[in-house]
Amino acid sequence: MDPSFHEARWKSFQPKPRHSGYKRTKFQRKLARNPYARAxxxxxxxxxxxxxxxxxxxxxxxxxxxxxxxxxxxxxxxxxxxxxxxxxxLLKEGQAEQEADSTASTASTAQKPSKDGQEPAAxxxxxxxxxxxxxxxxxxxxxxxxxxxxxxxxxxxxxxxxxxxxxxxxxxxxxxxxxxRTDMDTVLLELQRRRAVEGLRHFANMVEDEGRKYIVKCESWNDVKNLKHRGCVLYLGPAEGASSEPGPEYVPPRLSTMDLGPHGAPLVVHDLRELLGKEYLARLRQDSELLRNGSLFMLGRQATVNLQGLLWKLQGYMAWGEQQATSGAHNWK
Known part of the structure; x- marks a missing residue:
């Protein structure tokens, strides 16, 4: 039983590796961390x-x-x-709405028995x-x-x-x-907001329980420049019970960019008060101690790329034209 013989014999039967054996270049690694390039x-x-x-x-x-x-x-x-x-x-919620317009057709379809005479199972x-x-x-x-x-x-x-x-x-x-559904625009908005809250809550829990650095609290806009792993900036408004404490010097619009100058590429700034709405923002802060006790955060690292893309897509979905969706680039000093 020569081990080298069996190794050579079964070499071609080994499963192929799931990932390429070639090391990714610096440009490829940077591209994988960019949610906008991936979009x-x-x-x-x-x-x-x-x-x-x-x-x-x-x-x-x-x-x-x-x-x-x-x-x-x-x-x-x-x-x-x-x-x-x-x-x-979604289907069950919308069924009552549609039955008002098509009661007869819906009822006949719902009561249609199967070939064996039994009612169709849900x-x-x-x-x-x-x-x-x-x-x-x-x-x-x-x-x-x-x-x-x-x-x-x-x-x-x-x-x-x-x-x-x-x-x-x-x-x-x-x-x-x-x-x-006649309210499909609201349904999609609620779904995307719910996905965003779930993602933010997930990474906030990992920060609190495991000490990860996916979401970093910033005391001021200048703190953003000192962070290494940058993704996007989250503005949640004044923290609960901290109205008397000084907060960030600037309150951004719903979507804006932060120009870091020589410190790096511009960063997208999301005002979650407008993006998520009062109800979802309150729910997010209630479930996360980290997000409850701050107003300015950095969302970064590669694991959050999909979440950054979701926030960006939600911004585009809520765009209402130049006169209503205010955006711009700002110099932060």
Missing amino acids: LATPVRRCPITNTSLPSFFLERFNLVSHPETGKPWFLPNHVSKATPAEDG KGYKGLKKGPSAYILSRQTLLQELQNPQSPYFKAQRRLLRMSDHGQSKLTAALNAATW
């Missing part, structure tokens, strides 16, 4: 409503799924279709039957225009997946009967 590197997709082609990061993906109880086709955001069954109750979200998907520009204003009778985009969600039809009668019938 631009996503595959280009087209929004059939606005005829806009952009990297898919700037679009919202919708899946055509079957309702777990009625079997009726619904357009469901990809946030929900790949989440846990108890994520949002399925969890993990059992949703998913169909094709389509992309829409990720802007809250666009989703609101879909419900505005005076807008050229009124009910333009009917164009989704029409280019993929190719005369398929089953898909045509499903698209004609598909349900679209």
